[in-house]
Amino acid sequence: MPSDNKIEASINEAPAPRAADKILDVARDLFYREGIRAIGVDEIVRRAGVTKPSLYRSFPSKDELAASYLRKYDLEFWERFDEAVDAHPGNPRAQIIAFLTRVGKRTQKPDYRGCGMTNAAVEYPEHGHPARVVSETNKVELRRRLREMAAAMGASDSDTLGDGLLLLIEGAYISGQLFGLGGPAAAVARNADLLIEASLKK
Amino acid sequence: MPSDNKIEASINEAPAPRAADKILDVARDLFYREGIRAIGVDEIVRRAGVTKPSLYRSFPSKDELAASYLRKYDLEFWERFDEAVDAHPGNPRAQIIAFLTRVGKRTQKPDYRGCGMTNAAVEYPEHGHPARVVSETNKVELRRRLREMAAAMGASDSDTLGDGLLLLIEGAYISGQLFGLGGPAAAVARNADLLIEASLKK
DNA sequence: CCATACATACGTACCGGTCAGTAACATTGT
DNA sequence: ACAATGTTACTGACCGGTACGTATGTATGG
Numbered sequence: 001m002p003s004d005n006k007i008e009a010s011i012n013e014a015p016a017p018r019a020a021d022k023i024l025d026v027a028r029d030l031f032y033r034e035g036i037r038a039i040g041v042d043e044i045v046r047r048a049g050v051t052k053p054s055l056y057r058s059f060p061s062k063d064e065l066a067a068s069y070l071r072k073y074d075l076e077f078w079e080r081f082d083e084a085v086d087a088h089p090g091n092p093r094a095q096i097i098a099f100l101t102r103v104g105k106r107t108q109k110p111d112y113r114g115c116g117m118t119n120a121a122v123e124y125p126e127h128g129h130p131a132r133v134v135s136e137t138n139k140v141e142l143r144r145r146l147r148e149m150a151a152a153m154g155a156s157d158s159d160t161l162g163d164g165l166l167l168l169i170e171g172a173y174i175s176g177q178l179f180g181l182g183g184p185a186a187a188v189a190r191n192a193d194l195l196i197e198a199s200l201k202k
Numbered sequence: 203m204p205s206d207n208k209i210e211a212s213i214n215e216a217p218a219p220r221a222a223d224k225i226l227d228v229a230r231d232l233f234y235r236e237g238i239r240a241i242g243v244d245e246i247v248r249r250a251g252v253t254k255p256s257l258y259r260s261f262p263s264k265d266e267l268a269a270s271y272l273r274k275y276d277l278e279f280w281e282r283f284d285e286a287v288d289a290h291p292g293n294p295r296a297q298i299i300a301f302l303t304r305v306g307k308r309t310q311k312p313d314y315r316g317c318g319m320t321n322a323a324v325e326y327p328e329h330g331h332p333a334r335v336v337s338e339t340n341k342v343e344l345r346r347r348l349r350e351m352a353a354a355m356g357a358s359d360s361d362t363l364g365d366g367l368l369l370l371i372e373g374a375y376i377s378g379q380l381f382g383l384g385g386p387a388a389a390v391a392r393n394a395d396l397l398i399e400a401s402l403k404k
Numbered sequence: 405c406c407a408t409a410c411a412t413a414c415g416t417a418c419c420g421g422t423c424a425g426t427a428a429c430a431t432t433g434t
Numbered sequence: 435a436c437a438a439t440g441t442t443a444c445t446g447a448c449c450g451g452t453a454c455g456t457a458t459g460t461a462t463g464g
Contacts (some may be wrong), residue, residue: 164393167373191366
């Protein structure tokens with residue numbers, strides 16, 4: 001057992017429930033790999049070594065559990081994004097390329113399953129579904145940041161460039177899971193670079 | 203009730219399985235709009251005004267029904283694609299732009315739900331699933347044709363350009379259903395044009 | 405001419421299993 | 435004591451899939 005942080009003990013007056021964490025971990029793994037609709041709550045609790053009432057004590061419904069999974073995914077996403085940004089301060093073009101290079105690499109891993117957010121939105125087209133709301137929020141923010149970065153690059157039509165980059169990214173997510181190794185997603189960074197180049201020369 | 207038996211008997215000389223067609227029509231509509239996993243066979247037969255055994259006489263399983271839906275979708279897809287191609291003989295660049303302009307327009311329709319093939323692949327990550335097989339086949343062929351067209355344009359790195367166009371297309375499918383009206387998918391043709399421009403100048 | 409036999413197309417009723425979700429109560433650790 | 439978790443059993447709805455009977459047309463044979 002690793003050394004526990006006193007932060008959690010001191011700040012959290014109520015110690016975080018252990019079952020909820022295990023459930024969320026397992027849910028994250030299964031939902032991402034197999035899809036949300038494909039996984040039943042029974043399988044989640046079984047793999048987590050807990051029972052169904054425990055799940056419903058921590059999460060009001062399966063849909064909300066899915067939303068929680070996506071909120072966690074959202075956090076990790078922005079970590080990865082900001083990592084690329086922080087690696088190239090003041091150089092938005094290098095930031096984008098760094099991010100996309102990593103995305104392109106990840107899409108070539110054999111069990112790559114795309115973006116959890118994107119996939120959830122495909123699985124739940126219904127407007128207002130808890131999972132979809134989280135997904136949409138993430139994408140809107142991503143679009144905003146990409147357009148912002150495109151503007152910082154000095155693109156004449158920065159909104160178009162920002163949107164173009166978003167299209168390439170989403171295309172890489174999907175193509176990565178569709179084609180697997182050797183698919184078009186491997187070329188996402190190169191194409192983004194070409195697109196940026198063309199947009200700046202305009 | 204007058205005897206219209208004769209009329210019907212004479213007109214309806216070829217007793218084509220009426221049930222199967224209705225089932226496939228309804229399935230196409232529901233699968234596309236709501237997703238395959240979201241729709242049960244009971245709802246399909248109910249909406250089609252037939253019974254479940256009729257479905258299973260024409261289709262060996264729900265998965266195969268889904269595959270049939272996608273095969274139909276595939277046919278319609280290539281119709282649309284070749285329409286754009288035929289409109290600009292010998293001019294691959296114009297062909298692509300024509301196709302993408304139409305895609306961009308379609309993504310702005312309020313109930314746009316992306317590409318049925320792409321969505322099915324997201325819903326069924328399992329390798330070898332009947333629906334996924336149809337989807338993958340379609341995408342591989344699309345990639346081949348895009349690369350071919352990129353080469354015909356005279357791009358120095360035609361494979362990269364072809365893949366870049368595929369990424370933009372898939373991105374448009376996804377962004378269209380994610381953002382709806384005013385989303386990034388509206389800019390797919392413009393970005394494709396920029397990308398082509400940059401790839402030819404290289 | 406008519407009876408039998410077969411093929412086609414469809415319906416009624418049902419199968420076992422799984423879905424998400426819950427009630428009531430027992431056990432554990434601090 | 436108290437709160438988190440486990441145990442067991444259950445619900446009603448729905449899942450994909452099927453056994454079996456029924457209506458109808460048609461081809462064949464006596």
